[in-house]
Amino acid sequence: MSTPEERLAELGHSVPEVAAPVAAYVPAVRSGAHVFTSGQLPMRSGELMCTGKVGGEVTAEEAYECAVQCALNAIAAVRAEIGELSRVARIVKVVCFVASTPDFTGQPGVANGVSELLGKVFGEAGVHARSAVGVPVLPLDSPVEVELVVEVADA
Secondary structure: OOOHHHHHHHOOOOOOOOOOOOOOOOOEEEEOOEEEEOOEOOEEOOEEOOOOOEOOOEOHHHHHHHHHHHHHHHHHHHHHHHOOHHHEEEEEEEEEEEEEOOOOOOHHHHHHHHHHHHHHHHHHHHOOEEEEEEEOOOHHHOOEEEEEEEEEOOO
């Protein structure tokens, strides 16, 4: 049976370095059997993949890819807290914020970037509850922000 990291590699991804916070917070906190990530932006190599509103300057396809990167950054924050991704017992909840124009209603499709990646990486443990929320603006003019709640198995 392959590990989550091996499944990520099969998909052409790897766990990135934990994204540095852009304000006064930490990337993730463990409380009991759960890890709560802070909102993760689509940072790649220290820079946002793109900026602007989905349905305006950012296409739904670009936003989907941003959501994938947000998920990778959240996975990195979780791994930094628990050591090994094989300790993830369940992805409990995903919240995906999409900065979008007033007429854009495809937030669920953008959030699928997160959900589909988590399903491929964690299998049944990656099936989760989710909210996809349209908002007028996100930090640094990011088009997408994602947070996770993850249940961790005992060591």
